[in-house]
Amino acid sequence: MVEEAGKVLVLDTGAIIAGTPLVAPLKCYTTSSVVGEVRDSESRAILEKALESGRLEVLEPSSSRVEEAVELARKAKTLGYLSEVDLEVVALALELKARGLDVIVASDDYKIQATLAKAGIEFLKVRYRGIRM
Numbered sequence: 001m002v003e004e005a006g007k008v009l010v011l012d013t014g015a016i017i018a019g020t021p022l023v024a025p026l027k028c029y030t031t032s033s034v035v036g037e038v039r040d041s042e043s044r045a046i047l048e049k050a051l052e053s054g055r056l057e058v059l060e061p062s063s064s065r066v067e068e069a070v071e072l073a074r075k076a077k078t079l080g081y082l083s084e085v086d087l088e089v090v091a092l093a094l095e096l097k098a099r100g101l102d103v104i105v106a107s108d109d110y111k112i113q114a115t116l117a118k119a120g121i122e123f124l125k126v127r128y129r130g131i132r133m
Helices: 013-017 030-039 041-053 063-074 084-098 110-119
Strands: 007-011 027-030 056-058 104-106 123-125
Touching: 007 013, 007 084, 013 030, 013 041, 013 063, 027 084, 030 084, 041 056, 056 104, 063 084, 063 110, 084 110
Parallel strands: 007 027, 007 104, 027 056, 104 123
Antiparallel strands: none
């Protein structure tokens, strides 16, 4: 795992299920809500291995960042399509960006991608084609 000039990955549930934290060259972060969505045994094993190895860290965004994510989603016209967990992923990306890190969010969710694009935050598709910009 390489800390590449302050670059980090924020992972949604799909990215964890796809095994991203085990193969990503960057430090990975997610929220406890995402962890709670990982239920099948194979994905839990991936999650636990990533947490134990230090490749993945669980952080919670501040309530002000969650509010910022809600406002961003409102502006992107994606608010009604994003779950609370999705908004927390966006909020964590905003939180880490505010700390001066270069954030990339790993997600195949088009609504998350559209919201991130509105904030100028880079995203990485995990399995499927991303949105067109």
